[in-house]
Amino acid sequence: MSYPVEVMLIINPPLDYASWDEKLQANRAHSVVRFHDQLSRYNKAGNVKWAWGSYPLFSAFNARINLSSFVVVFSAKDMEEYKTFMAECPLSDNSVFITIPLVSLADDFEEDERTRESLRKFHSDKASTAEINRVRASYLKPPSYFDEKTVAPINPPNVHTNFSDSSEAGVSYLLYGVGPEGSAHWSDLKRAIYSEKVFWWYAYAGDLIKRGKITHGWSVSPFCDVISVRQNCKGGVVILNAMDMNELTELYRFNPLFDEAEFLSISLRCIARQREADILLAKKFSKASSAKGKRS
Structure with missing residues (x-):
């Protein structure tokens, strides 16, 4: 097929x-x-x-x-x-x-929602709820721009490349991020809390897409390595567009997964x-x- x-x-x-x-x-x-x-x-x-x-x-x-x-x-x-x-x-x-x-980001959002719902089974008894609240207290609170009731996937414009256009405006920067190495050994509780931050990232990305600061973006299908055994880390690719390197640094650090993911980054040049x-x-x-x- x-x-x-x-x-x-x-x-x-x-x-x-x-x-x-x-x-x-x-x-x-x-x-x-x-x-x-x-x-x-x-x-x-x-x-x-x-x-x-x-x-x-x-x-x-x-x-x-x-x-x-x-x-x-x-x-x-x-x-x-x-x-x-x-x-x-x-x-x-x-x-x-x-x-x-x-x-697409929208397709992956649906899968992440299913994952989050399955991990919410921790709340099925008082002991689990108490443990979640205890561990959750050691993590940052959700950022001000995050509203669990309204967060939704937004696909960037993903404008096609014009192979004859050599004009550029500002800094275009590709970020390919994946979950941290070793997350396969996390407890289900830690995985549940990390999944919350993934939804903070959707809100972060949605905000930057609306502001024109993320011009392209995709999520990553389940795929690991054909040479060695690897854990299946989920990830995403976005292209940030900033006026200069100072703004780029601000957008980068605004990412709620900034300190909790691994990144590959490329300063992009138009193909022409x-x-x-x-x-x-x-x-x-x-x-x-x-x-x-x-x-x-």
Whole structure:
């Protein structure tokens, strides 16, 4: 049986890229240009509706090479169509991929509601209620913008990428967040309290969507890892849009899960500008190769 799939690909150069010889680096630079061509073809076909490059803001903890990442959302009618895209990808054998199956925020909200309702069984007797109240007292109270009676899922505009538009306004920042490692060992009580904060996050996201500060967003389908055993941490992807880095920091810290989730973050660049930069890099390698040929 076939079924539609939507997958976010986060594509990075290998960590050992700096040790590659110039020929291998040049080959990858030209592969990146071919990848842009592939994205354009699939954009016209309706499969790639969203795509971004990145600016050189890599890591505050580990040394990284100065090469851009790609963020691409591929929409396919079935897994075979997605498989074809990946098989054709010029970066498949010289890059590393994070693959994130997506669902809408609204669809995931319904599942989270079912989870929350099942965890409310703690309130079935006086002893459980007393224990919940005791533990709950050590956590922050709900934020002022949260109203349990009115919280509802809001899907962001998710405006499609214009592959020919190189204009940018402010800072666009992707945040991919998942539940903390080790949450598989939580008690049901702690899980119930954490689920409350997930609904605070829906209220937070809804507020920022209404203010135009979250422009794109998805939840993450249940999927872990094909190499090693992992716990199934739920997560979400949003793109924040801020006037500058100061406002971005404020929006980031406003997140009720700021200290209780793990995040991957990317400073996004529009795909048109990324293409221009990648073509220049490929030309730089071509000139260097031509100069070496003349000297020899």
